[in-house]
Amino acid sequence: MSKSSQSGNIKVFCRFRPLNPHEKLTSDLIKLEHDSNISVTVFPQTEHSIPLTFTYDYIFTSESTQEDVFTIAAKPIIEDVIQGFNGTIFAYGQTASGKTHTMTGHDIFDPYTMGIVPRMISKVFDSIESADENVEFAVKVSYCELYLEKINDLVEVDKKALKIRQDRSKGVYIANLSEHYVASDFDVFELLRVGTENRQVSCNKMNTKSSRSHTLFSLTITQNNALDLSARVGRLYLVDLAGSERVSKTNAEGQRLKELKTINKSLNTLGQVINQLTDGKASHVPYRDSKLTRILQDSLGGNSKTAIIITCSPALSNESETISTLRFGFRAKSIKNKPKVNRELTMAELKLKLAKIEEELRKKAIKISTLEQALSQNEVTLPIDTTILTEHTDESDDLKNTDTDDFFAELEDARNKLTTLVDENFKYKTSSIELKSNLDQMNDNNINQTALISVLEMKIVNMETAIYNKVELTSKLSIEKDVLTTKLEEVQNKKLELERIYNEKLVESNDLKFQVKMHVGDDEISSEPVDLIEQLKNKLMSEQQKYKKNQTEMQGLQIRLNQALQELTRDKRNEEKELLNREIQARNEKIKFLEDELETITENHRSVKKILSEDEETLKQRTDELERTLDELTNMYKQLLAKQSSVNIEKQLNIRKITRLNEKIKLLEDELKTKREQLMTAEVEANRFLDDMASQSIFNRIKVPIKGGGGKGVRASMANRLSIRPNRAYASMVSH
Ligand SMILES: Nc1ncnc2c1ncn2[C@@H]1O[C@H](COP(=O)(O)OP(=O)(O)OP(=O)(O)O)[C@@H](O)[C@H]1O
Secondary structure, eight states, X not given: OBOOBOOEEOEEEEXXXXXXXXXXXXXXXXXXXXXXXXXXXXXXXXXXXXXXXXXXXXXXXXXXXXHHHIIIIIHHHHHHHHTTOEEEXXXXXXXTSSHHHHHTBSOXXXXXXXXHHHHHHHHHHHHHHHSOTTEEEEEEEEEEEEETTEEEESSSTTOOSBOEEEETTTEEEETTOOOEEESSHHHHHHHHHHHHHHSOEEOOSSOTTXXXXXXXXXXXXXXXXXXXXXXXXXXXXXXXXXXXXXXXXXTOOTHHHHHHHHHHHHXXXXXXXXXXXXXXXXXXXXXXXXXXXXXXTTTSSSXXXXXXXXXXXXXXXXXXXXXXXXXXXXXXXXXXXXXXXXXXXXXXXXXXXXXXXXXXXXXXXXXXXXXXXXXXXXXXXXXXXXXXXXOOOGGGGGOOOOOHHHHXXXXXXXXXXXXXXXXXXXXXXXHXXXXXXXXXXXXXXXXXXXXXXXXXXXXXXXXXXXXXXXXHHHHHHHHHHHHHHHHHHHHHHHHHHHHHHHHHHHHHHHHHHHHHHHHHTTTOOOHHHHHHHHHHHHHHHHHHHXXXXXXXXXXXXXXXXXXXXXXXXXXXXXXXXXXXXXXXXXXXXXXXXXXXXXXXXXXHHHHHHHHHHHHHHHHHHHHHHHHHHHHHHHHHHHHHHHHHHHHHHHHHHHHXXXXXXXXXXXXXXXXXXXXXHHHHHHHXXXXXXXXXXXXXXXXXXXXXXXXXXXXXXXXHHHXXXXXXXXXXXXXXXXXX
């Protein structure tokens, strides 16, 4: 199967039916305005209600014809199904709103009243008739109903309570549901008639032939092109839902009430599925909550081209149901599906794909070398064995098919990742270098500051030594001063002593003079006393000399003391001391300042170190991370190389296969040429045989090939049989 997907919203169409005869007598019309053929505004009659505007892909009014509905809503879907897409059309609305009228129609043979289903079937066979005669079609149909949450086959009625299954190729499907090959629209109509007869229909208060079950009619068209050997499969689902209705409006009880509840439950789940699909935030879509939503899984949010026709009653008595239906359709409009063509590739397409793969391989090789360069620029060496690129072996038959698109996407992804990582790595490296240079600069600054500090410290030591010397000198001078003071005191004491002695001697001498005067008069003084006086005079003289000497000595000492004191108190000294003190103070302040500065620098250094160590840590982590990622990328790169190698091998194998196939085709073409003529005659016989078969049984379990364009013979013969048109009673039975 090849992919050719395009996403698109589900198409929603709205259809208002006319008032029925009963409503014409009992009810007014809902107040609404058709703003355009895509927008309608409802003015609810309930108190305080505001007007509600709804837009759809198209709005059919009560005057719209069945032909209009088919052309606008259904025809594009069947055209897509013939192209190989899956398509779904279903009608949703309250009971008696016109679902069956829209889907089947009142009379499937009446060109005016026939609904979507018969028109689509005719369209399918018209398309087959006008198709290329090299295309062979096979059409098969199945018809079932979902009644009370059980799936029953409507053609082979013994097949009841069928199970829903899902697989990759078929998607969601009903296991064991009978499938019938059909050769013409007549076969399909006949099958529809039988199925409709078997459908659960009962009377209710609102609709005398109300559908009590949901029905699912499926038509699968397979086409094989004999020229390019391509194949396509398109599947069409036509769903006629049972109508929702309020329990209170129907007076239902017993089995009817049970049916009603089951129908309402499955329709509620359908509403929830649509709500979840359009919510945007919802993580779970409750498809499995009802069989109806499970069957419609591929049609809602899946790979189908889907059209929903919401049918509405215009009667005021149904206003709330009509608004609820309009809301349902409005919401469903935003569901996005991803339809894809179910087809197999032709030989030419295979060749084209091979050429594309070869081109992509070439590009990939360039990309790989670019990657290698990028890696080597980042000093990442890869242990690549380059021979792996060209190596291939015959033992590789088991190798899985590699989707080159995925491979290239992966490669591109890896390349982008690598580029981002390389850029990041580069950024980190640059910032790391910047940080390192900052750190170096700060270290240099630090060294300079430290040198300056040590010079200053030296200076401080010198100054301290000088201060110490000065202090020592001062203390020496102070000691000397003390000694001199003591000496001065001694001299002064001596002086006082001498003065005292002198005074005593003076008193003694005066006493002696007086005694002499008194004793001898002036001339009668004997030689003895004169000697004594002389002695005393001499003694006094020597004492005076001693005194003078002491006095001179004392004066000398006094001078020396004064000199010493002067020296001590001299201004110059004081000034020097003052200066010294000031210098010491200034240096102390400088030391303090430098200490503070040193502390700040140390603090800065510490914080920078901390930041750097943190940055280094982050950088280290980042580098580790990058290294890990690079390791991963290296592994990925190796894997990619291995993949590339397997693609190369596969390419070789494919080339061989294609060569073999071409040879085979050549042989087959030759064979075909000879057999074609034989087939022409056989075909006439086969047509006759098919006619016979169709006359015996219309439900065919054997594949009936219908030739595009060439199928005219079969359909024409069928048309002959259909020329006896079914009577009215039969036709209306088909419609319900
Ligand atoms: N657009 C229309 N034009 C004319 N008549 C219509 C239209 N739509 C519905 N009717 C008529 O309204 C009646 C109810 O329609 P129908 O049976 O299709 O409703 P329904 O939605 O299928 O009901 P239920 O869910 O109960 O099966 C029928 O008689 C049908 O012919």
